Amino acid sequence: MRNKLMLVGFILLLTILAACGNSTEEGQTDNTNEEETTEEASNSEENASEESGGEVNLYTGRHYETDQELYDQFTEETGIEVNVIQGDDDELIARLDREGKASEADLLMTADAGRLHRAKSMDLLQQVDSETLNENIPENLRDEESQWFGLTKRARVIVYNKETVNPEDIQTYADLTKDEFQDKVLIRSSSNIYNQSLLASMIALDGEEAAKEWAQGIVDNMARAPKGGDRDQAKAVIAGEGDVAVMNTYYLGKMLNSEDEEEVKVAEQLGIIFPNQDTTGTHVNISGIGMTASSKNQENAQQFMEFLTTEAAQEQFAEANYEYPVNPNVEAAELLQSWGEFKAQDLNLSELGENNERAIQIMNEVGWQ
Numbered sequence: 169m170r171n172k173l174m175l176v177g178f179i180l181l182l183t184i185l186a187a188c189g190n191s192t193e194e195g196q197t198d199n200t201n202e203e204e205t206t207e208e209a210s211n212s213e214e215n216a217s218e219e220s221g222g223e224v225n226l227y228t229g230r231h232y233e234t235d236q237e238l239y240d241q242f243t244e245e246t247g248i249e250v251n252v253i254q255g256d257d258d259e260l261i262a263r264l265d266r267e268g269k270a271s272e273a274d275l276l277m278t279a280d281a282g283r284l285h286r287a288k289s290m291d292l293l294q295q296v297d298s299e300t301l302n303e304n305i306p307e308n309l310r311d312e313e314s315q316w317f318g319l320t321k322r323a324r325v326i327v328y329n330k331e332t333v334n335p336e337d338i339q340t341y342a343d344l345t346k347d348e349f350q351d352k353v354l355i356r357s358s359s360n361i362y363n364q365s366l367l368a369s370m371i372a373l374d375g376e377e378a379a380k381e382w383a384q385g386i387v388d389n390m391a392r393a394p395k396g397g398d399r400d401q402a403k404a405v406i407a408g409e410g411d412v413a414v415m416n417t418y419y420l421g422k423m424l425n426s427e428d429e430e431e432v433k434v435a436e437q438l439g440i441i442f443p444n445q446d447t448t449g450t451h452v453n454i455s456g457i458g459m460t461a462s463s464k465n466q467e468n469a470q471q472f473m474e475f476l477t478t479e480a481a482q483e484q485f486a487e488a489n490y491e492y493p494v495n496p497n498v499e500a501a502e503l504l505q506s507w508g509e510f511k512a513q514d515l516n517l518s519e520l521g522e523n524n525e526r527a528i529q530i531m532n533e534v535g536w537q
């Protein structure tokens with residue numbers, strides 16, 4: 169009974185979303201989608217493709233309003249409506265699991281490779297054999313069994329206060345644990361997937377013992393008990409609460425281009441370090457996508473995935489949110505290029521998922537809140 173009710177609720181929600189356009193995190197409503205729905209309702213002849221295009225249902229943990237523009241473009245090109253349910257990665261995975269075969273979702277998009285790996289291991293995804301995807305996405309950024317695919321890349325970097333820190337002193341993740349940065353390190357909580365995946369990558373590359381030692385060193389050097397998101401860590405550095413912070417590159421890009429002058433001011437006072445250039449490389453994670461095991465619009469879903477990896481879409485997808493494209497034929501945006509090329513960890517991102525549980529255990533063991 170409860171399941172049935174939830175299914176009815178879900179269908180209702182899908183209908184509402186399709187009718188109203190998807191509200192973004194910032195609470196802005198997308199009008200383009202609304203117009204398209206109206207057009208479809210009035211059975212417009214100019215848009216004949218829309219009548220036969222069908223739909224695709226996307227669960228996404230990405231929280232960037234710019235994504236919708238790309239979905240609208242896909243609809244324009246193919247006539248396939250994209251119905252979006254936005255949520256937290258973990259919630260969406262739990263929901264897919266709960267809904268089982270009855271799920272209306274065709275695609276799961278998350279902001280972390282570890283989560284896609286988890287969805288796969290819960291049998292929530294299915295294999296997609298696509299030459300286009302295999303050509304457009306480097307091997308280490310997609311699942312060996314073609315159950316998930318990276319769409320954009322982000323690096324987890326160190327930022328520092330240019331006034332107080334000599335960048336030569338902070339060239340590696342391990343440097344964050346040095347005595348001179350005692351009470352100076354700002355980093356968000358252990359519940360955050362970005363830090364879990366960072367530690368998971370260290371388990372894969374340096375071994376468990378070294379990873380634990382690092383996590384302990386971070387806890388020892390924290391400027392304060394973790395709170396807030398990546399941007400809050402950067403702000404705390406400039407507010408003088410510490411000297412260095414760990415953050416994803418796109419947050420720095422967003423701050424530099426923010427409408428909030430204070431954010432721009434903070435970002436301009438920060439220097440950026442791509443850690444571990446002489447050793448294991450900087451930690452890179454992806455935002456990616458997989459086709460759900462329950463998908464009822466498989467062709468549309470595959471077409472959507474392929475669309476997102478094309479050169480034109482990649483440029484827009486990545487640039488709009490200051491991320492790096494996965495398609496090697498597409499150049500990163502100018503701002504990202506201005507930060508210079510960097511060496512990334514040489515790691516199949518499945519390992520982030522495989523080591524996630526152990527990473528969380530270690531964080532608990534060392535008291536990372």
Ligand SMILES: [Fe+2]
Pocket residue numbers: 279
């Ligand atoms: Fe994020």
